[in-house]
Amino acid sequence: KAGVTQTPRYLIKTRGQQVTLSCSPISGHRSVSWYQQTPGQGLQFLFEYFSETQRNKGNFPGRFSGRQFSNSRSEMNVSTLELGDSALYLCASRSLAGKVHEQFFGPGTRLTVL
Amino acid sequence: DAKTTQPPSMDCAEGRAANLPCNHSTISGNEYVYWYRQIHSQGPQYIIHGLKNNETNEMASLIITEDRKSSTLILPHATLRDTAVYYCIVRVAVEWGTYKYIFGTGTRLKVLA
Numbered sequence: 001k002a003g004v005t006q007t008p009r010y011l012i013k014t015r016g017q018q019v020t021l022s023c024s025p026i027s028g029h030r031s032v033s034w035y036q037q038t039p040g041q042g043l044q045f046l047f048e049y050f051s052e053t054q055r056n057k058g059n060f061p062g063r064f065s066g067r068q069f070s071n072s073r074s075e076m077n078v079s080t081l082e083l084g085d086s087a088l089y090l091c092a093s094r095s096l097a098g099k100v101h102e103q104f105f106g107p108g109t110r111l112t113v114l
Numbered sequence: 115d116a117k118t119t120q121p122p123s124m125d126c127a128e129g130r131a132a133n134l135p136c137n138h139s140t141i142s143g144n145e146y147v148y149w150y151r152q153i154h155s156q157g158p159q160y161i162i163h164g165l166k167n168n169e170t171n172e173m174a175s176l177i178i179t180e181d182r183k184s185s186t187l188i189l190p191h192a193t194l195r196d197t198a199v200y201y202c203i204v205r206v207a208v209e210w211g212t213y214k215y216i217f218g219t220g221t222r223l224k225v226l227a
Binding site: 004055057088092105108 | 146148150155156157158159160163201208212213214215216217219220
């Protein structure tokens, strides 16, 4: 099975712009979660989607949003970018049957905000 | 918010057991503990998870204290490839059946030849 794929792998934006990141889960996985990783704050949970609905969320402002499509692919959007949004954004997928607790992570998208 | 506390770094001799502790004293009854590891800047890799009982799989063992305030991840025979940052994570209930994941700051394990 192919793993979780994320596009693009690298992105450079300027303050005030918006950005959309994409994640394709492992085939058959219906849940997709997003995480932010920075040197200062470490790994932080953004949100989880399944059945095209946001099911769980962390403590991020409304500038961070996401959506999930009927094929389980997910996008994450960050509006009005700030310098502090520079981070590695990781996507993870999991099955909703069987080994439901095991998340599989993608390689991440490294976002740099100038 | 719930919090997990981990030592920042540990060394372990190759072939010996690596015991990585995590304190999660604010965890409540139905909140899971997970362990993942991250090598360089790759995506984290699942290791094991538990709720109340000790767990073992092909990678590791997870020992959870009876009061659930702490846990220990055990890699029984550490190899050089186990050098990584190990994260202890708790899944905490928020409201209306929803939850969020709280990550510890990670323990950088170095396995020495």
